[in-house]
Ligand SMILES: Nc1ncnc2c1ncn2[C@@H]1O[C@H](COP(=O)(O)OP(=O)(O)O)[C@@H](O)[C@H]1O
């Protein structure tokens with residue numbers, strides 16, 4: 052469960068209003084797509100949700116815990132996959148996964164079983180003994196993804212997860228997201244591609260210049276777009292040609 | 293023309309001009325804060341520098357002067373600087389040439405390798421002036437004012453100071469170009485590179501040893517040399533022959549001076565040419581595939597299963613991560629563990645070769661064991677304090693700091709992990725104490741244990757105050773690892789703060805000795821005092837850590 056209430060954030064002392072009085076909520080069992088063009092404020096919002104940025108105003112709760120007041124409890128119940136997978140190059144994939152399992156306190160037996168499962172799912176078993184330095188961009192993304200899945204988080208937050216993944220891995224990830232939600236957990240991910248959101252999401256929020264301009268199921272949004280020129284326009288912007 | 297652009301860009305990047313200009317326009321406070329910071333650093337180092345270094349050079353000048361050899365101070369400074377650069381710029385050159393982030397950008401551009409090497413070399417030379425000036429300025433000043441030198445001296449002095457770091461830097465550059473090219477063939481590149489750099493260091497020290505021992509001199513001969521014209525200078529410059537040319541260029545008369553100056557400048561130019569020549573032939577071939585790591589070997593299911601079921605407490609997991617990253621990043625390794633192991637050797641070996649050990653030992657044997665043991669304990673702590681391992685611990689996380697912010701591990705616990713890691717590193721000083729015991733002091737077991745324990749207690753204040761400083765202003769946006777660990781102001785601040793804490797500890801120990809407490813009580817008292825000093829920064833850190841982790845913006 053995710054709740055944002057009146058969240059704002061500006062950069063450069065107010066010169067750039069990246070997120071503007073944004074409110075939304077995502078229920079358990081839901082896949083929520085956060086859709087918007089480049090520079091709309093998606094990454095900024097997500098960074099505030101996971102505790103990487105402080106909001107100027109507003110409140111964010113993850114699984115019932117306020118991210119600023121009870122950060123450890125909130126963080127224990129979420130997983131985050133950044134858009135740009137910066138990981139310790141000098142650890143092997145296995146060491147990295149073990150490190151994450153340690154800091155998320157995943158018990159030995161469970162961690163082994165999950166590692167095996169996810170490594171297989173994303174075809175990383177072969178490479179896991181190598182230094183991350185030797186991984187391609189996509190492989191890095193996958194190792195971060197697996198690391199984020201190890202503790203089976205209540206809330207799974209991903210920033211542009213499909214960018215850079217090969218089609219098969221993207222497919223597997225989508226399958227996994229669906230499965231995850233069927234267990235009553237929450238998935239929140241951002242994308243700038245309409246089709247991705249359309250196919251996968253229960254609900255979609257559209258963000259533009261920091262503001263949530265529309266939010267609902269795809270059908271609702273399409274309905275609304277027929278009446279509103281601006282939404283229509285943004286749909287066109289977000290459709291891949 | 294293009295080359296000039298490249299050089300300008302390199303200077304711009306390494307000194308952050310664009311960022312400075314941007315801040316000067318948009319954020320005056322930050323610029324003023326930065327200037328204030330630099331002033332604080334200089335102000336806190338200045339008294340120490342004045343009392344230790346400037347007085348030292350004055351003494352050197354006066355003792356040379358009294359023997360009728362005023363030029364000795366110049367040779368001495370030139371040799372010291374050159375040797376310092378030769379030993380400590382190795383990881384620097386390595387980082388700038390091979391581990392800069394901008395290489396992926398530069399290599400595809402239409403430049404010759406020598407042009408890229410040359411542009412990067414210029415930035416290195418400029419940064420080395422920070423090492424050169426503190427030695428050369430007092431030496432030139434005392435000689436120049438002491439003998440009332442004329443304009444020629446000051447002009448040539450400025451010229452020699454400017455080109456002084458070039459010869460040692462070209463030697464290192466050539467060695468590293470060859471090393472990277474050769475090791476690029478092998479499989480275990482990193483290991484080979486550690487070995488190669490170690491070998492280079494050994495070669496430098498061995499050359500030193502060799503030339504100083506070329507002719508074993510009797511006491512009489514040494515005396516004769518000392519009183520001969522330029523005797524001291526030629527004795528010292530045997531470790532680094534070009535120093536004598538530079539000295540003569542400064543002190544000789546007429547044509548002799550110009551001839552020596554020409555020799556020194558010519559050698560500098562030859563060094564540059566050799567480096568550029570090697571650069572064209574070796575640079576790309578050492579670079580391309582240079583960060584390729586050991587080839588894929590399928591991991592056995594056994595090892596996989598074992599690796600998957602190792603559980604550690606979070607603090608310990610963090611300590612392990614820190615150590616792995618430190619040991620596996622050559623630049624970090626050399627600047628931390630390398631310093632812990634090399635610095636004592638670099639201090640000891642010249643003493644042994646110079647036959648200076650015996651008189652020192654006889655002197656020390658007269659000293660009370662208490663003093664000697666405390667001194668040994670202090671040296672464990674001091675050596676550890678010189679390795680910027682704790683003071684750059686947060687900074688080095690760099691772009692990966694987001695993980696520390698996202699993980700559900702309390703910042704306090706992450707700090708504990710970093711303390712464990714720093715302590716483990718400082719344990720490296722203990723084998724050196726054992727070595728010193730075997731070779732020199734012959735301590736018994738109880739004394740060795742006592743020295744080690746007190747030594748470890750003494751490292752703690754340095755660790756906690758260094759971590760605190762780095763937590764207060766982590767430098768996460770570095771362009772290459774060398775900048776993170778070596779050109780990080782936090783390392784300097786930490787050194788100054790550590791110095792302050794050790795000064796307090798010293799005063800406390802003196803007080804206890806003065807009051808004639810029993811030896812055991814003094815050991816215990818010093819250890820307890822150190823722990824107390826360590827607890828203060830730790831307490832501050834624990835209080836501010838949550839807030840800091842929220843505020844810091846990972847790049
Ligand atoms: N570190 C930063 N400093 C200043 N401005 C930033 C920073 N990060 C993002 N911005 C600005 O905030 C706005 C939103 O950016 P971002 O959240 O990254 O968008 P998105 O992820 O939707 O592409 C953009 O206008 C961007 O220029």
Ligand SMILES: [Mg+2]
Pocket residue numbers: 093094095134211
């Ligand atoms: Mg983004």
